Amino acid sequence: MNNPFKSHQPLEKGKMKLIRKFINGWLQDPLVYCNSCGIPYFPSDRDCCDNPQIGNNLQHCWAIIIQNKARQKTRDNEYGSNKDNTLRIGASLPEKLIRDLEQYFHENHKQKLWNNQKEFRLFLKSFPQFAICERI
Numbered sequence: 836m837n838n839p840f841k842s843h844q845p846l847e848k849g850k851m852k853l854i855r856k857f858i859n860g861w862l863q864d865p866l867v868y869c870n871s872c873g874i875p876y877f878p879s880d881r882d883c884c885d886n887p888q889i890g891n892n893l894q895h896c897w898a899i900i901i902q903n904k905a906r907q908k909t910r911d912n913e914y915g916s917n918k919d920n921t922l923r924i925g926a927s928l929p930e931k932l933i934r935d936l937e938q939y940f941h942e943n944h945k946q947k948l949w950n951n952q953k954e955f956r957l958f959l960k961s962f963p964q965f966a967i968c969e970r971i
């Protein structure tokens with residue numbers, strides 16, 4: 836399994852550059868945990884929760900990217916745009932990634948992950964793997 840962001844390295848500056856750098860580091864975290872309940876994985880007879888999804892950051896991230904790709908295909912016209920043809924934007928990324936990114940920006944840059952809709956759109960343009968619509 837490869838880092839899905841390594842091959843795509845556009846010229847970026849500012850926040851998106853910081854986010855990409857953070858994600859590339861984040862994906863290398865070997866910690867194995869459950870994506871449903873969030874607790875670290877320990878081999879045992881009992882499941883940690885009703886819907887155990889065990890893996891590390893990279894594995895959880897891949898699972899979501901594959902899911903998003905499937906959604907982009909099937910929902911392109913049905914849900915991607917509305918009657919006025921303005922695009923509806925959806926995102927799906929690992930919950931832990933959002934939490935860790937928010938914490939990173941709060942602690943290191945004293946700001947929110949996304950300050951406004953514009954930044955959020957820019958994020959989805961920079962990381963189309965996390966977008967549910969095909970076009971942004």
Ligand SMILES: [Zn+2]
Nearest residue numbers: 869872883884
């Ligand atoms: Zn669990």
